[in-house]
Amino acid sequence: MGLTNELKSRARELGFVAVGVTSADPFKEAQQASIERTGAGLMDGLGWWSRERAESSAEPRRRTPAARSVVALAFPHPVPPTGGTADGGPRGRIAGYALGRDYHELLEERMAPLVDLLKERGAAKTYVDHGWMLDRAAAARAGLGWLGKNTNLLVPGHGSYVLLAEIVTAAELDLDQPLKKTCGSCDACLRICPTGALVAPGVLDNRRCIAFWTIEHKGVIPVEIRPLIGDWVFGCDLCQEVCPINRSAAAPDPQALAAYRALTNHRPLLEELLTLDETAFRVRFRGTAIWRTRRSGLLRNACVALGNIGDRDAIPALGRALADPEPLIRGHAAWALGRIGGAGARRQLDAVLRREPEAWVRAEAEMALEACGSLVFR
Template sequence: MIPPSHASPNEALTRALKAQAAALGFAACGVARVDAIPQAGARLAEWLESGAHGEMGWMAARADQRRSPADLWPEARSVVMLGMSYAPREDPLRLAAAHDIGRISTYAQGQDYHDVVKKALKALARWLVDHGGGDLKVFVDTAPVMEKPLGQAAGIGWQGKHTNLVSRSHGSWLFLGAIMTTLDLPADPPARDACGSCDACQRACPTDAFPAPYRLDARRCISYLTIEHKGPIPAGFRAALGNRIYGCDDCLAACPWNKFAAAGAANRAFAARAELAAPELGDLLALDDAAFRQVFAGSPIKRIGRDRMVRNALIAAGNGGDARLLARVTALLDDPAAVVRGAAVWALRRLDAAAWTRERAARWPHEPDADVRDEWALAEPA
């Protein structure tokens, strides 16, 4: 029940809404007007024109709706922006030197955030309809909504130099969700950029994916390369991937504001599953489709499919140099998926030059895929 107040009805409603959001597990809640990000559309257009989105064609396909909430839903008057903490309990970079372990980005080690955040959003949306009326729509990551600029406009954080939202209270560890409503709710003041002269996130990037502060070239980003990119990992980035097999935490983990993020405040659903906190590369290289679906059920990782995961694990195996993986790498030279065979060629070359030379003589003349032939065509290792 909304407590009595001398303020306007919608001010009292908004205060009660924020209290309900906190009760549902949201760490941050703020309100922005639908016209609060007038510059976002131009910035998006410039970014798309540069090609920095790579293969993410969905970014361009609905750019006209993405540039403003009013373009997506003209009847909307307010946007409620929400953040749910997934602050890690352990150092995300602690396994950087492990040769036989694959590293999965913190956000993907627990339950699929799409499911968790959307469930809470829907519960909050029902509460808002019950107490305030109006029509509304909820969004979590998969719709053409510019959550990060809207999050800054709603005051829950600012878009940092790594282009992700940064919070004074929760660092760089917030999942974002949005509720658009036809209600005219009082807007919160926008958050002020507090990055200052710090460039820790820029310096932390292993692939120099930031051509300038606040600008990301996704084509160079390890998260993009391991998740969105469907073909062979470009040769120039493979060594930089290290043992990262799904995403990359480096720029996020470098943010000094993380020191205020309390891991205990994070939703328990995002706690790392044992099999995803430190997966062994040997197990990942042995995955078939059925095993992949079983291991990654309920995880956002399931979206990339078995072939991309094994491709990533092969790059990690090649970087790690663990000879115990040689048999499994060699077996994948016969994989039905060309992207896996090509990565196996590269990994074998790194693990055992003599074995690579023998296999090359037998396989290169009969390989049907052009990308895999290109891998075999590399000069013999010194």
């Protein structure tokens, strides 16, 4: 068996659902698209992104000068059931890719035997998500799937619930060709997106995507965005759930999913999330992708989701969050109380105005009191 075939069959044994090879030449069209989108502000908000990164991520040889081939890989991730129960109180939602063990570590581990195979033929450098590499452009050119109108890579038979990784190597491997498939006339993802983040087919405005606001953004979520987030507390799967390719895809292989170990509940109880102190947050989420938001981000998101759900039974929990050591959480708890309204919410907000040291949290509480409306009607 030649090296390429050996590599591919080993990759499948390791649980990858798709594997392909492309050259290490620059991804010229993707580079152009990426630079233009960066210039147009579609990547704004990501402090770690830059024009230099957009340019360099499309050129595998910038970091591996001896590179000849790029091995692109797709690994399935958990697919949470849609809908779900409200048992025990209001619940948030967590995107499937973030359930269980952090995929960065998992994919690196799965690629290790492949890297060993390649090392004898020269350098091999791996990428999973946070490296300077356009993961989707590499996967598309290596023939793993096509770029959907929701911007995600769709793997025939498996859909988009996959995570992407690459091995850039000096080995000369047999190249694959891109697929000729497209989404056709479907536009379900563009229509479902609650924030209008998919500004054109295949074009995402980062500053509108719920995944950006709930994961990447570390500070205050703008007031006009909060209602659009719904009950998502980490990421968003709406434009994938609606996708007919995903709906007809094979269920992920249970053996591959076992690699994620104990799965986080995809519908966490929001009031319970608000009780997590730093230690409890660490115990529950360290080693999972959710760790990225830190406690302050996740509890901020829980407040927003509670405000959007509007269940008055959550008022005492939000009242306690008004005393949280993190101003970020106190401010969003105030907003949530304003959304829920009623005499109970008012009482909590009045009290916080008297003791709150941070000016912006007080401003949130004042806005929230206004949103509660006149006392006469309560």
